Structures are given as C-alpha cells and as structure tokens.
Amino acid sequence: MLIVISATFFMVHAAPGGPFDDERVASPEILQQLNDTYNLNDPLLSQLGNYLLNAIQGDFGPSYKYPGRSVSELIFSGLPITMELALYSILFALFLGILSGILASLNPGKLLDHLPMSVSMIGICVPSIILGPMLILTFGIWFEILPVSGWGEFPGDKVLPTITLGSAYAAIFARLTRGGMLEILAQDFIRTARAKGLNETRVVLYHALRGGIMPTVGFLGPAIAGLFAGSFVVETIFQINGIGRYYVQAAFNRDYTLILGISILITFFTLTFVLLSDILATYLNPRLREKGSMN
Amino acid sequence: MKIFIIPIFILSIFISCSSQDSLDVESANELGILLLDNGTEPQGLDPHIVTGVTEHKIVIALFEGLTMQNPRGEGVIPAAAESWQISDDGLQIVFNIRPDAKWSNGDPLIAQDFVYSWRRILTPALGSRYPDMLYAVKNAEQFNKSEIKDFDLVGVKAIDSKTLKVTLKTKTPFFLKQLAHYATYPVHPGTIEDFGGISNRDSRWTRPENIISNGPFILDEWSINKVIKVKRNNNYWGKADLKLNGIHFFPIDNESTSDRYYRSGKTHNLYTIQTEKIAKYKEEYPDQFKLEKYFGTYYYRINTEIEPLNEINVRKALSLSIDRELIVDKVTKGGQRPAYSFTPPSEDYYNPPTQLDFNPELARKYLADAGYPNGEGFPEFELLYNTNEGHQKIAQAIQQFWLKELGIKITLTNVDWKVYLDRESQGQYQISRAGWIGDYVDPNSFLDMMVTDRGNNKTGWSNKQYDSYVTKATFANNEAERLKNFSKAEEILMDELPIIPIYTYTRVYMLRNEVKGWYPNMLDTHPYQFISLED
Numbered sequence: 001m002l003i004v005i006s007a008t009f010f011m012v013h014a015a016p017g018g019p020f021d022d023e024r025v026a027s028p029e030i031l032q033q034l035n036d037t038y039n040l041n042d043p044l045l046s047q048l049g050n051y052l053l054n055a056i057q058g059d060f061g062p063s064y065k066y067p068g069r070s071v072s073e074l075i076f077s078g079l080p081i082t083m084e085l086a087l088y089s090i091l092f093a094l095f096l097g098i099l100s101g102i103l104a105s106l107n108p109g110k111l112l113d114h115l116p117m118s119v120s121m122i123g124i125c126v127p128s129i130i131l132g133p134m135l136i137l138t139f140g141i142w143f144e145i146l147p148v149s150g151w152g153e154f155p156g157d158k159v160l161p162t163i164t165l166g167s168a169y170a171a172i173f174a175r176l177t178r179g180g181m182l183e184i185l186a187q188d189f190i191r192t193a194r195a196k197g198l199n200e201t202r203v204v205l206y207h208a209l210r211g212g213i214m215p216t217v218g219f220l221g222p223a224i225a226g227l228f229a230g231s232f233v234v235e236t237i238f239q240i241n242g243i244g245r246y247y248v249q250a251a252f253n254r255d256y257t258l259i260l261g262i263s264i265l266i267t268f269f270t271l272t273f274v275l276l277s278d279i280l281a282t283y284l285n286p287r288l289r290e291k292g293s294m295n
Numbered sequence: 296m297k298i299f300i301i302p303i304f305i306l307s308i309f310i311s312c313s314s315q316d317s318l319d320v321e322s323a324n325e326l327g328i329l330l331l332d333n334g335t336e337p338q339g340l341d342p343h344i345v346t347g348v349t350e351h352k353i354v355i356a357l358f359e360g361l362t363m364q365n366p367r368g369e370g371v372i373p374a375a376a377e378s379w380q381i382s383d384d385g386l387q388i389v390f391n392i393r394p395d396a397k398w399s400n401g402d403p404l405i406a407q408d409f410v411y412s413w414r415r416i417l418t419p420a421l422g423s424r425y426p427d428m429l430y431a432v433k434n435a436e437q438f439n440k441s442e443i444k445d446f447d448l449v450g451v452k453a454i455d456s457k458t459l460k461v462t463l464k465t466k467t468p469f470f471l472k473q474l475a476h477y478a479t480y481p482v483h484p485g486t487i488e489d490f491g492g493i494s495n496r497d498s499r500w501t502r503p504e505n506i507i508s509n510g511p512f513i514l515d516e517w518s519i520n521k522v523i524k525v526k527r528n529n530n531y532w533g534k535a536d537l538k539l540n541g542i543h544f545f546p547i548d549n550e551s552t553s554d555r556y557y558r559s560g561k562t563h564n565l566y567t568i569q570t571e572k573i574a575k576y577k578e579e580y581p582d583q584f585k586l587e588k589y590f591g592t593y594y595y596r597i598n599t600e601i602e603p604l605n606e607i608n609v610r611k612a613l614s615l616s617i618d619r620e621l622i623v624d625k626v627t628k629g630g631q632r633p634a635y636s637f638t639p640p641s642e643d644y645y646n647p648p649t650q651l652d653f654n655p656e657l658a659r660k661y662l663a664d665a666g667y668p669n670g671e672g673f674p675e676f677e678l679l680y681n682t683n684e685g686h687q688k689i690a691q692a693i694q695q696f697w698l699k700e701l702g703i704k705i706t707l708t709n710v711d712w713k714v715y716l717d718r719e720s721q722g723q724y725q726i727s728r729a730g731w732i733g734d735y736v737d738p739n740s741f742l743d744m745m746v747t748d749r750g751n752n753k754t755g756w757s758n759k760q761y762d763s764y765v766t767k768a769t770f771a772n773n774e775a776e777r778l779k780n781f782s783k784a785e786e787i788l789m790d791e792l793p794i795i796p797i798y799t800y801t802r803v804y805m806l807r808n809e810v811k812g813w814y815p816n817m818l819d820t821h822p823y824q825f826i827s828l829e830d
Binding site for chain 2: 148153
C-alpha cells in the first residue's frame with residue numbers, strides 16, 4: 001500500500017501543470033502564496049512524509065479544487081453511489097454468468113454451449129467504453145425505453161450502467177462456472193447422486209454447483225476490485241456522481257490530495273476483497289478446509 | 296434455490312424509481328421557486344475565493360456589492376449603496392450605504408464591513424484570484440503584492456458606519472462596473488473571524504449552518520453534486536420587491552441530461568442547447584429559444600517571439616486566409632458571430648472600426664512578401680489546443696484554410712487542460728487556441744490584457760504605441776475620448792495580429808415562458824431581484 005501511495009504521489013506531481021493553473025493567470029506572488037498555503041513548495045519527499053503522517057491519522061487533506069471541502073468529505077459523498085453500482089453489477093454478473101455457465105456445462109458441445117460461450121467471448125473482448133455507448137444508442141436513442149444517463153434521477157436509469165459494468169464479468173463468470181461444472185459433473189459422487197435417483201435439478205443445483213462455482217468464488221475478489229476500477233469509465237459515460245467521476249476530474253484538475261485519497265481507497269478495497277474471497281473459497285471448499293485443519 | 300433471489304433483486308433495480316424530493320415546474324411556479332440548471336458543481340461559494348460562471352450565478356443570489364449589474368443594459372445600478380458622489384477629478388468616491396441594509400442574522404451592514412472585506416481579498420495569504428478587481432484603489436495592488444504591510448495606506452475608509460470613502464489610484468471610469476463583480480462583495484467579519492480568520496481559504500463558513508450573507512437569498516441546503524437551495528432572506532433591504540421565494544440550482548454538467556431535465560419540466564431553463572438541436576428548438580419553441588450576445592471572444596494566440604511568426608506579414612497572411620463566416624455557419628453552428636476585433640462589439644456602446652477580411656489573394660501576397668511564396672520553405676508548425684471536440688473541428692477547418700490558401704502545413708496537437716495552460720504560460724507553443732470572457736462590459740477588460748508584459752498576454756507581443764493608447768484611455772476626460780483611444784489601440788492590435796480573433800461568443804439557451812424579468816445582456820447576468828414566475 002505504501003508503494004502504491006508513493007508511486008501515485010510522485011506520478012501526480014510529475015504531470016505538467018499544477019492545481020492552481022488557470023486560464024486567467026494569477027500573478028506570480030499569488031501562485032507563490034497558494035503553493036505556500038498547501039506546502040507545495042517544500043521538497044517532494046518531505047511533502048510525501050507529511051502526507052503519509054496525516055493519512056495514517058485518517059486526514060487526507062483539503063481538496064485544492066474545492067476549497068473548504070476535505071478529501072474525505074468528497075469521497076464519502078460519492079462512495080455510496082459507486083458501491084451501489086458495483087453491487088448491482090456484481091449481482092447481475094453472477095446471475096447471468098452462473099446461469100449461462102450451468103446451461104453450457106449441461107449441454108457440452110451443443111448449441112446451448114456454443115451460443116453463451118461465444119457471446120461471453122464477445123463480452124470479454126468489448127470494453128465498457130464501447131459497450132456503454134452501444135447500449136445507449138440501442139435502448140436509449142433508437143428504442144427510447146431507458147434513460148441514457150444519471151443515477152436515481154429517472155426511473156430505470158440504473159439499468160444500463162449496471163449492464164455495461166457487469167457484462168464483462170458475467171462473461172468471465174460464465175466461462176469459469178462452465179469449466180468448474182464440467183469437472184465436477186464428471187466426478188463419481190455426481191454419478192452416485194444420479195444413481196440414487198435424485199432429480200436432475202437437485203443434482204445440478206445442490207451437489208454439483210457447490211463445487212462448480214469454486215473458480216467463480218475465487219475470482220470474486222479481484223472482480224469486485226476490478227469493478228471499482230471499471231466504474232470510473234462507466235460513471236463518466238453515464239454521468240453518475242460516484243467517486244470514479246471525482247477521480248477522473250481530480251486527475252484533470254491536478255487535485256493532488258483527491259487523487260491520492262481515492263487511490264488509497266481503491267488499493268484498500270482491492271486488498272480487502274482479494275483476502276475475503278480467499279477466505280470464502282476456503283470455507284466453501286471442503287478439501288481446502290481439511291488441509292487447513294490438518295496443519 | 297437461493298439463486299432465484301438474485302433475479303428478483305435485479306428486477307427490482309430495473310424498475311426502481313427515484314426517491315428524490317424534486318419539484319416539477321408547475322408546483323415550483325406556485326411556490327415561487329426558480330429551478331435553475333446551473334452547469335456544474337461550484338468550486339465553492341466564498342466570493343473572495345471562487346472564479347467562474349457557475350459560482351457567479353449562485354454568489355449573486357447570496358451576496359450583494361455596492362453596485363449591481365443593470366439587468367436591462369450594460370451599466371450598473373445602486374445595490375448595497377443607495378447612492379454615491381464622485382469628486383470632480385474622479386479620484387474619490389463616497390458611497391452611502393443603505394440605512395436598512397442588513398446581514399442575514401440581522402446585523403446592520405456597515406462601511407467597516409467593506410473595509411474588512413476588501414482587506415481580506417487583498418490579503419496576499421488568502422490567495423484570491425481576483426484581487427485585481429480592486430487594483431484601481433490607491434495602494435491596493437502594493438498591499439496585495441506585499442510591498443506595503445499597512446492596510447491603512449490603502450484607499451478605502453469608513454467615515455461613519457454608513458459612509459464609505461474610496462480613493463482611486465487614477466481615474467477609473469469602469470470602477471463602478473468592477474464593484475458589481477463578486478470579488479468586491481462584502482463578507483461578514485464576525486463569521487470569517489470565527490472560522491479561521493482573514494487568510495484561511497479552507498474554512499467551512501460558507502456551509503448552510505454557518506453562512507451569514509447580505510444578498511436577497513440565504514443558503515438553505517448544499518448537497519454536493521445534487522442541488523443547492525437558497526431561500527428568501529427576510530433581512531434583505533429590498534425584500535418587499537422580491538418576487539421569488541427561493542431558487543434551486545442544479546449542477547448538471549452533461550448536456551443530454553440537462554436537455555432531459557428541461558424537457559421533463561424539472562428546470563426552468565436549459566443551460567446550453569446541444570449544437571445538433573439548435574435548429575430544431577429554434578423552430579419548434581421560438582418563444583423559449585434564446586440566442587444572445589455574450590461578452591467573449593474565441594481567438595488564436597500567436598507566439599510572436601519565434602520565427603517566422605514574429606513577422607507581421609506572416610500573421611496577416613494567416614488571418615486573411617481564414618473564412619470566419621464559413622466557420623460560424625458550417626463548423627460551430629451555435630449562432631456565433633465572426634469576430635473582427637478583440638473586444639466584442641456592442642452597437643450602442645463600443646463598436647471598434649476594425650475589419651478582418653477573408654482575402655486569400657492578399658494573404659498569398661503578404662506571405663510572398665515575407666519570403667515564403669506559395670508557402671515554400673515555410674516551416675511546419677504546431678497548433679495547440681486543449682482536448683475538446685469543438686476546438687478540434689475549428690482547428691481542422693483552419694488547418695485546411697492554411698493548407699489550401701497558403702500551402703502551409705500545420706500539425707494539430709491536443710493536450711489536457713492543465714498541460715495546455717502550462718505550455719502556454721511557459722511560451723512552449725507556436726499557435727494556441729484561446730478564449731476570453733470579459734469580467735465587466737468595458738473594452739478595458741480585453742485590451743488591457745495585451746499591454747506589454749501583462750500576465751495574460753502570453754504572446755510576447757509588445758507595442759509602445761498600443762500601451763500608450765490604453766493608458767490614454769484610462770486618463771481620458773470624457774467617455775467619447777476614452778472609447779476613441781480604445782479604438783485606436785484596437786486598430787493597432789488588429790493590424791499586428793498577435794492574436795487572431797475567430798468568433799464572438801453567444802449564449803444559446805432555453806427559458807420557460809413563465810420566467811419574467813429575465814433580460815438579455817452581454818454578461819449573461821440576471822439578478823434574481825427582478826425575476827418572477829407568472830403564467
């Protein structure tokens with residue numbers, strides 16, 4: 001985490017232009033004053049040291065672009081929206097991905113396998129920056145059935161961002177589920193279950209799926225972290241006021257503290273979710289569990 | 296079967312409605328609340344810190360200066376000051392502050408508040424962007440640049456609680472117009488002192504729970520990126536004439552969202568009409584469609600310190616080969632007008648006599664005179680602009696003009712805003728795109744910029760005669776003489792062309808018919824004291 005902060009810190013300071021450059025040029029005296037106020041004239045290393053010291057205490061500093069607003073305040077105004085978007089997207093991705101993964105694994109080599117798998121290949125390949133505008137064009141402009149931007153402002157405006165952000169992950173989940181399921185379905189205990197005369201739905205959804213979604217669960221952590229990163233693009237396309245938009249704007253404005261604050265948050269989420277998904281995978285998988293308890 | 300909970304959940308998102316307490320225009324009309332699309336989220340609401348149009352529109356609802364922009368014309372009218380007397384030499388102005396002018400907490404508005412406020416904006420440590428709005432005041436610039444430390448030397452004194460005496464450095468005919476600018480507005484000294492004192496720019500005094508202001512409205516709610524609500528200030532001196540009960544400002548920085556808000560009756564205005572919809576709206580809603588002059592110029596800035604752009608003939612050739620009519624008709628298409636002067640002309644006030652022709656024949660002659668017949672041997676150079684589709688289209692058009700008419704090749708370079716500003720101020724450019732909106736309607740707000748070594752000149756251009764005309768205008772004895780000097784300066788500028796004007800800005804927007812008292816003017820300022828909602 002320290003590495004990420006330091007790297008971000010030096011990168012934002014290396015970019016040309018500063019937070020106080022404006023079309024209407026301020027006199028050199030004023031710029032000097034502004035830089036003094038925010039300690040931007042100090043050597044970079046001492047700036048970094050000060051920043052880290054404050055950040056550990058939970059103070060991410062003031063925003064340069066919005067005087068009188070602290071970075072924490074800005075982040076907390078946007079975070080709930082980004083989290084909501086990420087949550088809907090992951091649920092959408094899980095539902096669509098697992099469902100089509102199961103369908104495909106039950107019909108290997110048939111149309112119901114090839115169709116979802118080819119669609120998912122497209123889903124992985126088309127980035128959200130293209131998928132978003134395509135969906136806007138189709139559902140928003142041609143058919144005029146869904147709003148093309150906003151979040152919680154017009155009925156149904158949460159649909160397209162959710163699909164745009166979730167699709168790529170739905171596609172990955174579908175492929176992972178299919179692979180996992182095929183492996184499990186070929187195993188002895190499934191044959192036993194079927195031999196016992198259990199109905200197929202119960203075999204698939206109860207016995208096989210528990211093992212079959214393991215790869216998906218394992219990938220959940222990186223996926224959620226990735227969703228946060230992906231939400232930057234989606235929030236910009238759909239004009240959603242989450243932290244992703246702040247991040248992009250902060251980069252354009254050279255709002256150093258805001259960029260750093262959000263970077264720290266994203267790093268924190270990535271590490272946390274990867275850890276959580278590892279724990280969840282251990283819990284779900286009896287084999288991993290036993291290995292752990294034997295040690 | 297848990298998996299089936301998920302689709303139900305997703306379905307519920309898909310049909311979930313917004314739970315916003317937003318008003319529609321019909322109910323807002325009855326409540327007397329104006330719903331304004333205000334572009335983007337303001338940087339802040341401290342009149343001494345903020346810059347920008349969005350901020351301006353909210354600040355003038357909350358605060359009031361000595362004078363205010365006349366909504367029906369280009370001059371100013373009394374605001375917090377009910378009258379003023381100017382000495383014969385024009386150097387001293389005595390303002391009489393309204394006896395009934397008060398702060399929103401009931402404190403009287405006194406002359407000392409202005410002295411305090413002007414000290415605040417001129418205090419170097421505050422780092423205000425607009426201290427120069429008061430540079431006309433004696434010693435104000437010296438104080439702001441830390442050359443003098445004693446504020447008593449600055450030309451602003453409270454004679455008694457309702458009389459303010461201002462001493463100017465030189466006669467400044469546009470000073471009263473500058474006083475309508477928010478940078479000169481008063482702030483409540485007690486509140487500023489409670490929140491970190493005069494030089495603290497990061498304080499929370501402008502939050503709804505803390506703010507004390509003297510304008511027609513007070514801040515009621517500030518939800519970042521959602522809405523800013525203001526309501527009637529019952530301590531405002533002019534409350535009897537106030538027709539609105541409140542204003543909601545919506546930060547909507549996406550044009551298509553803006554459009555949807557307006558069409559679904561969530562706002563009274565549409566801040567900017569998307570270019571492709573201008574023609575349609577103009578025809579379908581002629582009574583709501585507004586196309587008004589705006590006090591701004593779009594131009595190309597030339598680095599006059601490098602070869603071959605340091606030659607006047609080259610710059611003339613570049614200007615003469617641009618068909619401005621074609622650019623506004625076919626490229627920008629927003630009702631802009633071709634610019635033939637730096638200062639945007641206003642028929643009834645200042646109409647510079649300059650003309651910039653489209654004459655490729657003559658352009659080629661000038662280029663040949665400069666030693667580059669048919670563009671031969673002319674070095675390839677770069678046109679710098681900040682990344683934006685509109686700037687790109689214009690740049691491409693001009694690239695074609697120069698290639699076709701002069702045989703000059705240029706490359707287009709787009710960079711992000713801060714890189715663009717950085718390169719411009721360091722002089723690391725050859726030609727760059729620029730725009731300027733005047734802060735007050737006076738040629739000085741444009742022409743002063745091109746005086747030798749001014750921070751915003753950025754071209755390296757210097758002309759002694761030009762400088763002297765601008766200075767003479769300042770000292771002129773009457774308005775006609777003043778404008779004549781500005782015209783002379785403008786002629787020199789358009790002859791030497793360190794900048795090439797392209798078009799004059801316009802404001803193209805929609806306004807619902809029930810909004811009355813909203814008059815067109817070049818600063819696009821619409822004081823809310825005059826606005827009412829009627830059917």
